[in-house]
Amino acid sequence: MDPLLNYIISQTQLPEFSVKNTVQLLHEDCTIPFISRYRKERTGNLDEVQIGDIVKYKEQFEALEKRKATILKALTEQEVLTLELKDKILSTQDLTTLEDLYLPFKKSRKTKAETARKNGLEPLAKIIMSQNANDIESIALKYIKGEVSTVEDSLDGARHIIAEWINERTDIRNNIRHQLDRFAIISTKAVKAKIDDENAQKFRDYFDWSESLSRIPSHRLLAILRAEKEGYIKSKVEIDDDKALAKIEERIERSNNDCSEQIKLAIQDAYKRLLLPSLSNEALQNAKEKADASAIDVFAKNLKQLLLGSPIGEKRVLAIDPGFRTGCKIVCLDAQGQLKYNETIYPHPPKSDAVGAMKKISSLADAYKIEAIAIGNGTASRETEALIRKVHFKNDMQVFVVSEAGASIYSASKIAREEFPNYDATVRGSVSIGRRLQDPLAELVKIDAKSIGVGQYQHDVDQTKLQKSLDMVVENCVNAVGVNINTASKSLLSYVSGIGPKLAENIFDYRNEHGVFLSREDIKKVPRLGNKAFEQGAAFLRIKEAKNPLDDSAVHPESYTIVEKMAKDLGKTVQELIGNLATLQKIDLKKYCNDSIGLPTLQDIVKELEKPGLDIREQAKVFTFNQNIKSINDLREGQLLPGIVNNITNFGCFVDIGIKESGLIHVSNLADAFVSDVNEHVNLHQQIIVKVLEVDIPRKRIQLKLHK
Structure with missing residues (x-):
């Protein structure tokens, strides 16, 4: 099997047929909205989330292969690449293992081990590791020269080399990683010089804190990292040092002679100076990546709900x-x-x-x-x-x-x-x-999603990954709703499948110069909008009051002939077929299946013909706050108040109750049972009733409970 397909399947558990065809469609420059909506037969009816996963793992695989090529080239130039090493590199399926393989050959900054080698101490290090010598100090005397002036200098240098060998052993590194994964504790202490700083008070919970790194919630880890970045606290990641050292010693056999003591000292040096700092940072970075992914996921869900918020429609x-x-x-x-x-x-x-x-x-x-x-x-x-x-x-x-x-x-x-x-x-x-x-969607696409304020710690997460995720959310929302090409802004048009900023500008300019588009065929007249862009975007662009009623629907132009055949077989026009539920339900869809179109697409066509151009969003509803509550000072424990969910996080949701401060419904107050996903209980902009649990006026904090 193709290594790319094998990698994606191993990560997603999706059928080979679906992955293979989806990758082929991606290579043909098809977009996720287009593939998920109009190529269901080829993908096995994958949704946009599954296709997005295929895209993600395809990019991961390509990045891994690119790194392999870079490493192989470097090793070839160093003339150290053996067939065994090459096979190991080519068969590696994750970046961490790949970097461990490359570690012994990495050209790094000047190290203690490198200095010791230049001083001619590598042979002494090999003698110690072989553990055949009984009077190691006498042997070390022979290596005193140049910058090495004492026996202790020569033994110290030899231990630095041994420590580096220990640090480069994959089995030892993986064992320390295993311990960090399972037992690492992240602890924090306040920076005393800044403890009274007014801005530091929002982080005071972390002035003396410790918690399992594997179980710390994403929002708490991101808060700790922000507090440390701003200089209010110091953090460190720790494991049981004695246990870790014992595990290393188990992997290095030692004789009962002078060499054994030198190796023990080298093990301690390798652990404290090289292994623990490097791998604890790696563990913290891995935890940060998980926290980023969680925060980005929350932001993406919130943004989707916000963009698909209820419009009032075309009203003055x-x-x-x-x-x-x-x-x-x-x-x-x-x-x-x-x-x-x-x-x-x-x-x-x-x-x-x-x-x-x-x-x-x-x-x-x-x-x-x-x-x-x-x-x-x-x-x-x-x-x-x-x-x-x-x-x-x-x-x-x-x-x-x-x-x-x-x-x-x-x-x-x-x-x-x-x-x-x-x-x-x-x-x-x-x-x-x-x-x-x-129309919330049409207006909000003009603003950088990070500025809309519906996430948690959006400025602390990986900005490239955040932007990519949010762009995908916006693209999916825009195409799920559809766009009126004759009224849409350039910003809105740019998110249409296959269009992008430049073609959006061309459409906008063409519309200003030639007037409104009268049909989807007219879209082909836009400069530089070729057949591929038309294929990808036409069905998401709507023409109101067009001569062909299908131009104001989600039916793709490539399927117009099938709809026309359905109408002809039933003795009706296409216009008479649209909205005619009784007639549409009589159609034998199997009759219209062929090599390029199957039941999933035909079922979508009929569903669209039942209610063409139907907006998937709910209509906006009027909402009134409690008019007697004008500030936080008017709140009392036990009050029931109407509110609107204005932000969702992993630890709960914030609710606008009509005053300056939003109240928090902690995840534990959303339901009587355990809550694993806040979005299962509330949606952004949902109108709810809340009960006031606690009011902290000095800190301007309001604790609420969802009232069923």
């Missing part, structure tokens, strides 16, 4: 970015999110023109036929919401409080300046708040 919105001294910035948007009007009102102190503000909002709502109001959840949000609820509107008005997270990042961005070159950042920020209500 009045959006407010609230404030006190600088006033409340108001914008009026049409149903497509275009800015129609902007102004600033001052209902709150110091100006306190509440009456004038209410009249202005009422008149704007009438003038622009506003259907919903979006209020940012920052400073003065509660006061502004209370003001809006006093306004007498002519028609029913839905009022929403919308997260401002990342709005300031967007308002100062190049994207925002291109969209609104004649308006300042405050107006752009207000527009973003309104558009988030209309």
Whole structure:
């Protein structure tokens, strides 16, 4: 079997057929959304997560093979590559073992062992290791020359060489690794000089802490590493030294003579100076990678839920970015999110023109036929919401409080300046708040996902892996929902399968120059958008009110002829077939199977024809906080309050209860039974009822319990 396929299968346990065909599709430059949706027959119906795993392990294998090639080249140039060593390197399936094999030949910085070799002490080291000499000091006298001035100098140098040999033994390294994996303890101590620092107090739990490295939760390890990075604590990873030394001694036979004592000293030196520092750092790095993966997974889940948040849809919105001294910035948007009007009102102190503000909002709502109001959840949000609820509107008005997270990042961005070159950042920020209500996905893709604030320790994890994971989440969400090509921004278009930033810009420019696209076939007219890009992206790009109704559906253009044949066989037009549940259920799908299309794809087609272009997201719902709770001082133990989940972590979730501070539902307070995954109990932006358990006003901490 192909080594790549063998490696992926060993890591994923997926069928060979599925892995082989998926890898082939990836080599053909197919994207994950396209493969998972439109190539189900070839993959054995793998979902996007399974295909993502194949991509991950394919990249891991390729990185491993690249490293092998580099090492083999280096060993060849050093003229030390034997057939046995080459076979070991080629058969290695993990990077750690590969680096252990290369360790004895690595050209490193000047070491004590290297200095001893230059002083001619390697023969003495070999004599000691052979354990055939009884009077080792007499032998050591022969090696006194140059920088080696005493017997102790020569024995010391020989031990450094022996220590290096011990350090390079794979069996010994793996035994220490095993002990670190099972028994390592990470402990921390405060840096006394900084213990009274105000910023250090958030880490005070770790001023004197110890815990099993294998069992420490990801958020705690990342907190410890951040505290150490900021200089407030020192940490170390330890195991039982006596036990570790005994295990090394078991692997090195010793005679009862002078050499034995020298080897024992070399073992202690190898362990304390070389093995433990190196392998404890490796163990900590491995734990950090696991913590990173866990934190990235939490962030990815949160981001997915946020991006697929409930849209209000194409409704006219009045959006407010609230404030006190600088006033409340108001914008009026049409149903497509275009800015129609902007102004600033001052209902709150110091100006306190509440009456004038209410009249202005009422008149704007009438003038622009506003259907919903979006209020940012920052400073003065509660006061502004209370003001809006006093306004007498002519028609029913839905009022929403919308997260401002990342709005300031967007308002100062190049994207925002291109969209609104004649308006300042405050107006752009207000527009973003309104558009988030209309379509969270379309607006949030314009912002760096790390700025949205729905993760834990996002700045402490591997940034490359984080970015890759988040980009994949955004791509999957965008393609799961589909994109209206005639209204989408360049940012949104760039995440469509097979498109990317450059083609997105070409689509955007073509649309501005030639007007809206009337059919999917028109997409082929976009400069540099070739057959491959069309194949990958066309089904995710929707044309509203197109002549061919399938252009506003998830049916791929390559399957149009099959739908047309179905309609013809039933004596109907394609338009008459769409939404006709009774007729669609009568279709014998097996009749339309062929070499390139099977039941999975045909079932997807029928499901899409039942409700073409159906948005998978739920509709936005109005939510009202307890109006009597205006600050943390109003909270009392035992209160039941409405809240909205605004962040999820491994240790619980944070809930917005309508005040500045979010409350925490610890994982132990989510259910009466053990909770292994917070996401099984709550979702981001879910509306819930919570019970107040504890209020710590000085530390501004609120403990909550999920009320069933």
